[in-house]
Amino acid sequence: MHVVISGGTGLIGGALSRSLLGEGHGVTWLGRDPARARPLPGVEVRRWDARSPEGWVDLLEGADAFVNLAGENLAGTGPLPSRWTEERKQRIRDSRILAGGAVVDAFRAARKRPSVLVQASGVGIYGPLDETVANEQTPAGSDFLARLAVDWEASTAPVEALGVRRAIARTGVVLTMAGGALPRLVLPYRLFAGGPLGSGRQWVPWIHLADEVAAIRFLIENAEARGPFNLTAPGAATNAEMGRTLGRILGRPSWVPAPASALRALLGEVADLVLSGQRALPSRLLEAGFRFRFPDLETALRDLLER
Numbered sequence: 001m002h003v004v005i006s007g008g009t010g011l012i013g014g015a016l017s018r019s020l021l022g023e024g025h026g027v028t029w030l031g032r033d034p035a036r037a038r039p040l041p042g043v044e045v046r047r048w049d050a051r052s053p054e055g056w057v058d059l060l061e062g063a064d065a066f067v068n069l070a071g072e073n074l075a076g077t078g079p080l081p082s083r084w085t086e087e088r089k090q091r092i093r094d095s096r097i098l099a100g101g102a103v104v105d106a107f108r109a110a111r112k113r114p115s116v117l118v119q120a121s122g123v124g125i126y127g128p129l130d131e132t133v134a135n136e137q138t139p140a141g142s143d144f145l146a147r148l149a150v151d152w153e154a155s156t157a158p159v160e161a162l163g164v165r166r167a168i169a170r171t172g173v174v175l176t177m178a179g180g181a182l183p184r185l186v187l188p189y190r191l192f193a194g195g196p197l198g199s200g201r202q203w204v205p206w207i208h209l210a211d212e213v214a215a216i217r218f219l220i221e222n223a224e225a226r227g228p229f230n231l232t233a234p235g236a237a238t239n240a241e242m243g244r245t246l247g248r249i250l251g252r253p254s255w256v257p258a259p260a261s262a263l264r265a266l267l268g269e270v271a272d273l274v275l276s277g278q279r280a281l282p283s284r285l286l287e288a289g290f291r292f293r294f295p296d297l298e299t300a301l302r303d304l305l306e307r
Contacts (some may be wrong), residue, residue: 002026003220004059004114006050006099007069009037011179012120012171015213016067017043028059030070050099053106060110065220067118068156070099074145075273079184083268084144093148100155107159116165118219119156123172123205123230125149128276130201135283136170136228144269153228165226167219172205172232172280174212177304185242186305189252198260200240203279205232208294208303215282218290230282235296239277245297249305 003020007013008029017027021042031037034045046056050070060066072095076082084092100119107113126134127141140150153168160166175182188194207215212231219225237245247254263271282290294300 001064001220002028002062003065003067004028004030004063005067005069006030006048006103007071007120008039008043008045010069010073011176011209012174012212012216013067013069014040015176015209016216019213019217028063030056030059048102050095050102052102053109057106057109060106060114061112063114065116065118066103066107066114067120067216067220068100068103069120071096071120071152075181075270077179079187081184081267081270081273084270089144093151096148096152097155100152103156104158107162107164113159113162113164116167116220117156117159118216119153119166119168121149121153121168121170121228123170123232123278123280125153125170126278126280128272129203129278132279134205134230134278134280136230143272145272165223167225168228169216169219170228170230170280171212172207172230172278174209175206175300175304176209178209182304186246186250188256188258189243189246189250189254192252193256194243194247194252194254195256195258196240196243196254197258197263198239198275200238200243200257202239202275202277204237204239204242205230205278205280206237206242206297206300207231207233208292208300211292211294214293215285215290218285218288222288225288227284229284229288230280231285232280232282233292233295233297233300234282234286236279236281237297239274242297245301246305249298249301
């Protein structure tokens with residue numbers, strides 16, 4: 001099997017690539033600057049501008065699957081999440097919608113197409129929820145993240161009219177110490193200053209990176225997988241529960257709160273990433289027979305923090 005990945009240099013794309021390469025599959029990344037991509041051994045990198053199919057349509061003609069992970073990081077890459085200015089919100093949106101349009105144009109131009117496209121999305125599509133359980137039939141919300149996810153998913157929908165099977169990976173908070181949210185969450189606990197963010201009652205729709213990769217591969221390889229799937233662990237937890245679990249594993253207190261008002265003053269609108277959440281459950285994955293290696297939070301965090 002040969003898989004083309006846009007966004008292959010990110011945490012999920014890199015881990016997915018290592019999994020595929022480890023079983024002898026071929027992997028090609030689409031990147032804006034191949035010279036700086038630092039690909040894994042065995043990965044080919046082809047230049048694209050994330051806006052057009054120019055120069056890479058031929059890749060599709062030799063590929064079995066396409067995974068579209070392209071999109072600017074919502075929280076940025078620094079030690080603290082980056083503020084969402086109007087200019088940055090537009091960049092985040094363009095990086096997803098324009099890339100999706102380029103993928104559709106390439107599929108239309110290809111003489112032979114991959115049989116499946118896995119489209120990235122997020123459980124933020126459901127909007128901020130309190131105790132409501134979100135499954136794949138839950139209506140979309142109306143905030144920035146929800147509208148972004150709706151349009152992101154729609155950006156590649158036209159490939160279905162070409163006979164391509166399309167599965168949508170609505171991912172939650174991916175847990176790994178290699179980057180993303182977890183190192184930011186762990187740092188205050190290591191400094192004896194950990195505790196709930198805001199009320200602590202908001203749900204954190206988390207998933208271990210290993211299960212994220214396995215679920216994407218499940219969507220690629222399962223010929224019946226179509227439409228949206230929540231890529232979140234069954235053992236949903238609140239922010240406070242996650243904090244207590246981190247404190248217990250690290251041997252640190254977990255009672256120092258970070259008030260919502262202070263987080264909003266520091267981060268602005270991007271504070272919603274940690275102050276609101278969704279109790280999103282992987283209903284369709286479980287119904288399809290997917291098995292999680294790390295279904296509960298304590299098992300997942302111990303695997304990541306006690307290596």
